[in-house]
Amino acid sequence: MKILFVDDEKDVEALFRQKFRKEIKSGEIELAFAFSGKDALNILGEENPPKFVYVFSDINMPGMSGLELLEEIKTRFPNIQVSMISAYGDSENYDRAMSSGAKGFFTKPVDFERLKKEIAEMVKNQ
Amino acid sequence: MDALKEKLLFETLQKVLDTTATANFPLDTIGEFVVSDVMGFGTTVDEKIIGIQGFRKLLEDQREQSKGLDIQFKTSLIHRRIFAQENAALFTHDFTVTIQMGNEENVLPLRFSTVFEYFNDHWRLVHFHGSQAVNSEGDTWHRNELIKKNEALQKLVDEKTADLKNKNAALEQAIQTIKETQDQLLQQEKLASLGQLTAGIAHEIKNPLNFVNNFSELSQDFIEEIEEELEKTPNTSEKENIRDLLEDVKSNLGKIRHHGSRADNIVKSMLMHSRGGTGSMDPTDLNALIREYSNLAFHGMRANQNPINVEINLNLDENLGLIPLNGEDFSRVILNLIKNAFDAMRDKISMVGSDYKAKLEIRTKNLANRVLVEVEDNGPGVPEEIRDKLLIPFFTTKKGTEGTGLGLSITHDIIKSHLGTLDIESSVGNFTRFKIELPNSKT
Known part of the structure; x- marks a missing residue:
């Protein structure tokens, strides 16, 4: 199962790859990383239809914001699930994300147990 | 003087007095006993009579003004003098005029001097002077009267000046208040931007x-x-x-x-x-909150300007249980009270010197249905006269922009929103104790 993480912090990649080391090693999941909204849309647009099942995106990013990216993905690739990961867990961001079709909303610092559960659930349903 | 000449003199004098006192005196005859270039002064400014026509005009005016009035005249001779060669004579009279108006009697005391000249077997009036006696005893030149008038004026000026001074002071006070408010607004603006920056x-x-x-x-x-x-x-x-x-x-x-x-x-x-807080009340470990925020307040103070050495004692009742609180708001209460205590004790250090050891004690106590939180410092204390004002918004004893005057008023508002009470006990020079009572979980 291919998952795309979108965050402008490059160290996110090392962190998530290490956190999901076992799942990646076992071939359960495959991770890709994009460092901007535009970057993410390029990666998703490489294949038609894209193999990605799930996108996790930060909200506060330079250029296209995570919420804009969410709307764009939901329009172009309605089958891909999108969840938001943000340091700003205020109700305004939450409400906008949910009404734009986000599957979940995670606050930073990320609760990896919850994230792992969410991904495991998704893998099971594949 | 021979008897005839003297008799003529008194007849002439009587005629002159009668011109005024007798209602129907034949004015056409005055030429017989008044010289044509007679000169006289009356009591009023315009009564400056030169020539017999002027004298007649004066008498006509008097007659006109007397119409319908009940007027009595009384004359009494004060002084007379016959000059050398017995051709001139001077008389002075008190000339009292009583005017009856309804039930009221107006008495006009006049003084009247007359000078006569003997010429061609006739005495004739050459000069007269009438003046009114005013009530200004011993005041020849009206000096006292002027002084009185001056004093009255001065009093009026003083009153007006005092009035203006008061108004001025009120205005200055108002300007001062506006300036202070401006400073405080500026301070709040800074704090607000600091909050955003934070x-x-x-x-x-x-x-x-x-x-x-x-x-x-x-x-x-x-x-x-x-x-x-x-x-x-x-x-x-x-x-x-x-x-x-x-x-x-x-x-x-x-x-x-x-x-x-x-x-x-x-x-x-x-x-x-x-x-901004969410406003929700959640069961909170109040002791933990106090531990955390007293520590933060202490380190915040140490990291800021003018740090002081303070001994902090936490005397916390471990049977407190969880208290329904809005943690964000209530932590502000703890921070504000501790910060105030630090500021007060800093002032005492600069007043008393280093012999004074600053101590802060925070206590919690479980009461029947309430919890008690006390924040007590051994600072300079709060004088009784300003104790009531402490909770008023914008009231501050801190100089310039050091305080916004909002800390305690916000603190009080937060405590009220928790259905609690805030009391202040203090003894000047010894201590200040802020007592908070809150409903506990059983309430």
């Missing part, structure tokens, strides 16, 4: 801090895996050494993790304060 900084710190915490946690996990793998290899002295080193690294990572979460907690409270 939120921004907190967020910026939070992200790298998350990496620190996450990577240290991950590395701990990995070291455990390495240790598991290592156990599968044969025991050697190198393996022993590697195991020791890994143990140290793991412990170091634990320390990084520990201090990282400390920093994380501080950042969280910064964010909590810069954001």
